[in-house]
Amino acid sequence: MLKKNPLVVALDILKAEAEVVTSTLREKGHQRFGKIIALALIFGALSYFGLYRPPRQKIAMLAREVEKTRALSEVGAQYKDLRNQLAAAYALLPTMTERDHWLAAALIDSLKAETLNPDMMKPIVEDEAAGLIFQSSMIQLTSGFKEAYQWLMRVERARPLMHVRSLDVQKKTELLGVNIMTADVMTVIPKKRFN
Secondary structure (H helix, E strand, C coil): CCCCCHHHHHHHHHHHHHHHHHHHHHHHCCCCCHHHHHHHHHHHHHHHHHHHHHHHHHHHHHHHHHHHHHHHHHHHHHHHHHHHHHHHHHHCCCCHHHCCCHHHHHHHHHHHHCCCCEEEECCCEEEEECCEEEEEEEEEEEECHHHHHHHHHHHHHCCCCCEEEEEEEEECCCCCCCEEEEEEEEEEEECCCCC
């Protein structure tokens, strides 16, 4: 014997029930069942609007809140990352309290560390732009290339930050292996630090 498809069986049952309801309504008349149909419609509407719809609205509202919280979380993580980058940049720069003496003292210390004597060291020059103070000084020295290179590396690795903005190296013709080097060294000092 062949098994019927469960979907076909369910449809047959529904069809039979619908025929019973329609035949009963034809026999007895729809006035007799009017109150029951009206009550069924009222209870159906009450259960839809009272039980089914409010949770759906609440779920939709909670979904919007979750999305808003997720967006805030992403923005918060981005803010923390940018704040950490800013703090790292500030750690590399001199402070306003060091403004008057830091660059000159750092240059003198770096020259002493490499046992170099400058031929000339110009006073610190300041330029201000966009809340930053750019300090620079010109240094000229006569030395061998290796010593000059080591001094330049020391300046570039310095913390707080120093930067060789320009460099001019010329061979001294009368002395073999001796160079005249002119370096413009600068640093940046933020006028205001944001926390």
